[in-house]
Amino acid sequence: MSKLSIRDVRKAYGATQILAGLSLDVEEGEFVSLVGPSGCGKSTLLRIIAGLEAQDHGTISIDGKPVDPLPPKHRQIAMVFQDYALYPHMTVAQNMAMPLIMASLPWHARLPIIERMHPLARRGRPAVEAHILETARQLGIDHLLERRPAQLSGGQRQRVALGRALVRSPQLFLMDEPLSNLDAKLRTQVRKEIAELHDSSKLTFVYVTHDQTEAMTLSDRVAIMQAGRFLQVAPPVTLYEDPDNVDVARFVGSPEINLLPAQVIDQRLRIGDQLLDVAIPASASGDLFVAFRPEAALLDGNLPQDGTRVSGALDFNIAGVEDHGADLILHGTLATEPSVELRLRAHKTPGGQTPNLRVGGRQPIRLIREGLLFFGADGKRLRGPTSTPSMAPSTATISAPLSKKVAAL
Amino acid sequence: MTAAATTLARTQQRLAYALAAPAALLILAIYLVPIILVLVFSFTDFTLVRDGMSFVGLENYRQMAEDENFGNALRNTLIYAALFLPAAFVIPLVLAILIQERQRFRSVLEVLFFLPVTSTLAAMALVWAALMDSKQGIINVTLNSFGLDAINFLGDPDIVLFSLAIISVWSIIGFNMVLFLAGLTAIPPSLYDAAAVDGADAPLDRFFRVTWPMLGPTAMFVAVTSSITAFKLFDTVALLTQGGPDRASEVFLYLAFKEGFEYFNMGYAAAMSFAFLLIVFLFALFQTGSTDRRVRY
Numbered sequence: 001m002s003k004l005s006i007r008d009v010r011k012a013y014g015a016t017q018i019l020a021g022l023s024l025d026v027e028e029g030e031f032v033s034l035v036g037p038s039g040c041g042k043s044t045l046l047r048i049i050a051g052l053e054a055q056d057h058g059t060i061s062i063d064g065k066p067v068d069p070l071p072p073k074h075r076q077i078a079m080v081f082q083d084y085a086l087y088p089h090m091t092v093a094q095n096m097a098m099p100l101i102m103a104s105l106p107w108h109a110r111l112p113i114i115e116r117m118h119p120l121a122r123r124g125r126p127a128v129e130a131h132i133l134e135t136a137r138q139l140g141i142d143h144l145l146e147r148r149p150a151q152l153s154g155g156q157r158q159r160v161a162l163g164r165a166l167v168r169s170p171q172l173f174l175m176d177e178p179l180s181n182l183d184a185k186l187r188t189q190v191r192k193e194i195a196e197l198h199d200s201s202k203l204t205f206v207y208v209t210h211d212q213t214e215a216m217t218l219s220d221r222v223a224i225m226q227a228g229r230f231l232q233v234a235p236p237v238t239l240y241e242d243p244d245n246v247d248v249a250r251f252v253g254s255p256e257i258n259l260l261p262a263q264v265i266d267q268r269l270r271i272g273d274q275l276l277d278v279a280i281p282a283s284a285s286g287d288l289f290v291a292f293r294p295e296a297a298l299l300d301g302n303l304p305q306d307g308t309r310v311s312g313a314l315d316f317n318i319a320g321v322e323d324h325g326a327d328l329i330l331h332g333t334l335a336t337e338p339s340v341e342l343r344l345r346a347h348k349t350p351g352g353q354t355p356n357l358r359v360g361g362r363q364p365i366r367l368i369r370e371g372l373l374f375f376g377a378d379g380k381r382l383r384g385p386t387s388t389p390s391m392a393p394s395t396a397t398i399s400a401p402l403s404k405k406v407a408a409l
Numbered sequence: 410m411t412a413a414a415t416t417l418a419r420t421q422q423r424l425a426y427a428l429a430a431p432a433a434l435l436i437l438a439i440y441l442v443p444i445i446l447v448l449v450f451s452f453t454d455f456t457l458v459r460d461g462m463s464f465v466g467l468e469n470y471r472q473m474a475e476d477e478n479f480g481n482a483l484r485n486t487l488i489y490a491a492l493f494l495p496a497a498f499v500i501p502l503v504l505a506i507l508i509q510e511r512q513r514f515r516s517v518l519e520v521l522f523f524l525p526v527t528s529t530l531a532a533m534a535l536v537w538a539a540l541m542d543s544k545q546g547i548i549n550v551t552l553n554s555f556g557l558d559a560i561n562f563l564g565d566p567d568i569v570l571f572s573l574a575i576i577s578v579w580s581i582i583g584f585n586m587v588l589f590l591a592g593l594t595a596i597p598p599s600l601y602d603a604a605a606v607d608g609a610d611a612p613l614d615r616f617f618r619v620t621w622p623m624l625g626p627t628a629m630f631v632a633v634t635s636s637i638t639a640f641k642l643f644d645t646v647a648l649l650t651q652g653g654p655d656r657a658s659e660v661f662l663y664l665a666f667k668e669g670f671e672y673f674n675m676g677y678a679a680a681m682s683f684a685f686l687l688i689v690f691l692f693a694l695f696q697t698g699s700t701d702r703r704v705r706y
Contacts, residue, residue, distance in 0.1 A: 052602050073608035085603035089622035098618070102608030112617050164607070 002064075003028045003204040004049065004172055009058035011044055011228075018044050020228040021058070031198050031205040032233075033215035035251070036225035042208045043176055045225075049206060050174050051075050062172060073102070078165030079174040083181065084157045086149040092160050093145040096132045099168045104128070135167050155186045162197070175207045179214060187214075194218060212252055216240070224248050246289060246379040255294050255329055255343040257373075262290045272336025278311050278367070281374050281382045288382065289375040294329065294345040296371025299363060310366035316342060318361045328357060335362070444686070450679035457673040469680035479681070481656055482664040485570065489660060490639040492574040497581050497635045502628075504582065505589035506620070519590070523583035530580055534648045537576045538563065563649055566657035573658060576645050581638060585631050592627030596620065633693045640689050661685055 002025040011019040018041045026032045034042040047053040049060055051072040059066050067075045086095050101110065101121075109118040136142040139159045149157055158178060165173065178194070179187045195218055198205055209215050215222045216236040223233040224247075232244040236252075243249040249257045262271045264284050269276045271290070298310055315335035322329040328346040333339040344365065346357065357363065374382040451469055455462040473479050508518050525533065540546050541562035549559040562572040600619050604610065609618045621628075643662045646652060652659035652667070659667075665685065669678030 047602075050602075050606060052605060071610055072606045073610060077606065079603070079606045081599045081603060083597060083599055085597065085599035087600065087603075087619065087622070089625070098604075098609065099607040102614070107611065107613065110614060110617075164603075168607075 002026060003030070003062065004206065005059075005061040005064070006045075006049070007059045007061070009045065009048060009055045009060065011041070011048065011053070011055050011057075018228050019048075019055070022228070022230060023058075024223060024230065024233060026204055026206060029202050029204055031207065031218055031220045033207045033209060033219040033222045034225055035209055035212060035215040035222055038210060040225040041228040042210075042225050046079075046174055046176055046206060046208045049172075050077055050079050076168075076171040077174055078168045078170035078172070080158075080161045080165050080176065080178045082177040084149075084161040086157060086160055086164070088149050091146050091148055092136075092141065092152070092163075093129070093132055095149070095160060096135065096145075096164045096167050097128050099164065100128045100131060103168075131167055132163075135163050138166070139163050154182050155190060158182065158190055159193075162194075166201075170203065173201075173203045173205045175205065177209055178207075179209070179211070191217060212254070216252070224251055240293075243373065244381050246291070246375045249291055249373060249375070253293060255345070257291050257293055258340075258342050258344075259289050259291045259375075260334070260340050261287070263287055272334070272338055272340065274314065274336050276311050276314075276367075278369055278372060284374050284376075284382045287377045289377075289379075291373045291375060292367055292371045294343045295347070296368045297344050298366045298368065299330075299344065299346050299357070304366075309369040311369065311372075313364040313366055316344070316363045316365045318357060318359055318363060321357055321359055330357060447679045447682050447686075450676055451683050453676045455676045455679070457670075457675055462676070465676065469677050470684075472677060473680055473684065478656065478659070478664060482659050482661045485657070485659055486640060486642070486661040489570045489574055489642060490636065492571060493577050493639045493642075494632075494635055496574070496578045497585060497639075498628075498631060500578065501582050501585035501631070502589050502624075505586045505593055506616075508586070509590060509593045519587065522586050525580045526583040528580075530644055531648060533580065534576065534645045537579075537645075538649050541572055564654055566654050569650055569654065569658045573642065573645055573650070577638070577642065581635065585635060588627060588631050589624070592624045593620070596623045629697060633696050636692055636696065637689055640685065640692075 004024075004026040006022055006024040009019055009022045010017075022045060024032075034045060036042050044053065048055045051067065051070060055068075060068055062075060062077075072079075087098065090098070101115075101124075104124050105115070105118070105120055109115060109120045115121050132145070133142060136145055139162060141156060141159050141163060144152060144156060144160070149160070152160065158181075161178070175194075179190055182190060191214060194207075197203075198218070207215070207218060216239075219236060221233055221235055222239055224231040224239065226247055231251075232239060232248045234242075234244075239248055239252045243252065246259065250259065260271050262269050264270075264280055264286060265275075267280060269278055269280060269290060298304060298308075304310060316330075316332050317335055317339075318330055318332045320331035322331070325348075327348055330342075330344040330346060332342055332344070334342050376382050452464055452466060453462040454465050454468075504522060508515055508522075511518070540548055543549060543559060543561040543564055546562070548562070552559055560568060563569055596619065600623070601615060604615060604619050609615060641662060642660050643666065646658055646660055646663045647666070650658045652663050661681070662685065665678045665681040668674045668681065
């Protein structure tokens with residue numbers, strides 16, 4: 001039985017459809033991210049899971065029980081908000097005590113002034129304080145308990161928000177872009193802390209973000225959303241290496257995947273004015289897109305000696321070189337007619353020589369066969385057995401180009 | 410510093426003074442000089458019917474302490490404020506919260522409640538006088554038709570302060586409501602979401618845990634301005650009751666006005682005005698000091 005089950009959830013605001021019938025199962029202890037551009041409905045879905053908004057159609061179940069009629073406080077969830085939503089007039093300790101007080105005291109004991117002297121509130125206070133101290137120690141914020149949110153840094157506020165969520169001992173941990181208000185360095189650090197929290201707490205997480213790095217590094221599975229639909233729900237590596245459609249392929253990975261318009265003619269791939277002998281899925285025909293990641297190209301024109309299967313050499317005109325330290329990102333065009341823009345990645349090896357890559361230069365490249373992905377004109381992935389070109393058993397070669405220009409080497 | 414830099418600094422300094430001068434002079438002429446003049450007059454026997462004046466020291470203030478009418482006016486003002494302030498604070502707050510939650514008609518309701526603020530209170534006071542007339546007033550006619558006794562709103566010494574407070578509340582509701590609405594709009598909606606997840610989703614909990622603490626600065630502002638409005642009550646008294654019946658509605662400012670412009674005792678009126686200024690100042694100071702200033706990001 002899955003921890004969280006979303007069944008055909010739909011939501012519209014007036015005539016605008018936000019969620020178009022979503023279904024998803026999240027297993028116990030799993031970390032699932034909802035990723036997509038702004039306006040794709042990911043936050044709305046999270047708010048519906050939390051019970052802060054009602055869906056028009058469909059069911060949300062937690063632990064196998066439908067929770068649709070339940071208010072947020074009875075769903076055994078905790079939520080961390082983008083702006084942390086700490087109560088600015090309360091100290092850190094009071095912020096963290098809020099869910100405990102609300103759950104443990106009857107309404108008349110929670111009224112202002114009365115709360116200070118009500119016997120129930122007084123009796124419960126030591127337990128509440130102990131609970132808060134324990135959680136605060138876990139998160140390393142026990143020295144901040146008497147401060148107010150205004151006196152805290154962004155990272156500290158973030159931790160207080162986590163603390164307030166944790167004291168509830170939730171079944172399900174919901175996070176709505178919790179890192180987007182932090183600077184880059186802190187973001188990496190808190191990201192690591194969230195991963196550790198997930199490992200140590202064994203809780204089930206649903207995490208909304210527009211940052212693919214967060215989603216890829218934190219998640220067991222990532223749900224890519226667009227226009228109120230799931231494009232693909234899969235582990236990060238699968239999304240990167242084996243995307244179901246062009247939108248997923250383009251969304252995941254930075255720099256973006258290279259997408260080349262191509263045609264299949266006589267079991268051969270034609271890119272611009274060049275013909276390329278590579279393995280082509282049996283279902284491929286006519287116009288399609290061939291895609292490959294920036295690192296799926298060899299940057300010297302030589303044939304590899306280790307048996308990697310590559311295409312024939314293609315000429316790449318270098319228009320820009322970005323040195324990222326560990327690797328180089330090259331921008332440029334493929335010397336076909338018409339030309340296609342490419343982004344390539346060249347890894348630097350310590351002590352090794354950097355290939356002679358300079359702006360304005362021309363570099364023969366070979367595409368690694370296993371890195372080639374085929375998409376139909378409708379954007380759907382073309383899979384299935386590939387037909388191996390008969391001409392070359394281990395390497396594909398450029399056959400006679402259509403134009404006067406021949407790819408050198 | 411080089412000579413050029415010194416010259417530049419001097420020029421900028423001169424420019425700064427020149428730019429600040431008009432505002433500074435206006436503040437001096439409109440606020441500070443009159444206050445000082447009133448203070449000076451309050452130590453003299455200045456009157457409008459005789460040329461010249463002589464210094465009388467604290468005589469005016471001594472007279473104030475003994476004056477029965479002054480004590481009466483002070484008491485009337487405080488009773489009126491005690492009637493007016495709670496209503497002028499709570500009714501707009503409740504209305505603002507109710508209107509804030511509405512999707513539709515919000516702007517229509519805002520305009521409706523704000524209308525009295527835009528109208529001339531002097532003209533509206535006459536309308537209220539007609540409504541509250543002891544015999545032909547529509548309120549009493551209605552009461553009579555239900556078999557109830559007519560109420561002498563403006564003629565009964567025990568009721569007249571109530572009636573004046575009702576008129577003032579009616580005229581200030583819209584203004585305070587707009588202030589509260591502005592304060593409510595500034596509360597981040599995610600706080601209510603967090604409160605709902607934390608279990609504070611019942612109306613009372615929402616109000617006491619989020620709304621009220623977050624409204625702190627707004628509430629303070631409304632309380633101070635409304636208090637000053639209460640102490641400044643004048644126009645409806647002057648138009649409708651002239652302090653009557655039997656000085657039952659003679660409030661602070663109206664008494665000062667009568668002393669100065671009907672009995673021409675400007676010196677005494679100045680002393681009263683200064684006392685009024687002090688009381689309002691102390692009251693505002695106390696309110697500001699006692700409010701919760703914790704709400705700040």
